[in-house]
Structures are given as structure tokens and as C-alpha cells.
Amino acid sequence: MPKRLLLLVLPLLLAGCAGDVGWINPRDPQANAEDTYAGCRRAAERDYGQSGYQAAADSRFGDPMAMADREASGDRVREAVAACMRAEGFIPKK
Numbered sequence: 001m002p003k004r005l006l007l008l009v010l011p012l013l014l015a016g017c018a019g020d021v022g023w024i025n026p027r028d029p030q031a032n033a034e035d036t037y038a039g040c041r042r043a044a045e046r047d048y049g050q051s052g053y054q055a056a057a058d059s060r061f062g063d064p065m066a067m068a069d070r071e072a073s074g075d076r077v078r079e080a081v082a083a084c085m086r087a088e089g090f091i092p093k094k
Contacts, residue, residue, distance in 0.1 A: 023090040033090060040084035048076040
């Protein structure tokens with residue numbers, strides 16, 4: 001019985017967590033923040049490089065300078081995404 005309950009509840013829990021990017025457009029509450037966020041993220045990563053995950057096999061994985069560079073790149077990407085979202089009329093959810 002617990003296994004069945006888990007199979008029924010787990011998809012509902014995952015669906016509740018998926019898709020919320022933390023932005024809303026006050027002028028158009030039905031605006032699709034997920035699509036806009038994805039576009040802003042792609043543009044920022046194109047301009048500043050991808051941030052975040054690096055494979056363990058990456059020769060720079062343990063290099064402190066490379067780690068600092070990835071962190072700085074991640075900061076630039078986050079700032080660019082936020083600027084793009086604001087330009088599209090979105091504000092962060094509280």
C-alpha cells in the first residue's frame with residue numbers, strides 16, 4: 001500500500017515544484033515566465049558562457065582559479081537573466 005501511495009503522490013509533488021522560475025509579470029499575470037526565463041537564460045549563457053555544472057573529468061575541476069572564474073561567470077549570467085526578465089516586464093516573486 002505505501003508503494004502505491006508514493007506512486008500517486010510523487011508526481012503531484014514534482015509537478016508542484018516544476019516550472020516556477022520565481023518571476024511574475026504584474027501587467028500580464030498569464031504571461032509565461034518559464035519561456036521568457038529560458039530565452040533570457042540562453043541569451044545570457046551565449047554572452048557569458050555557461051555557469052554551474054562542470055564535469056568531474058574536467059581538468060580544471062579542482063583548480064581554485066577556474067572555480068572562481070565559474071562563480072564569476074555564474075554571477076554575470078544571473079545578473080543578465082535578471083536584467084532581461086525586468087526588461088520583459090517581469091518582477092521577482094516575493
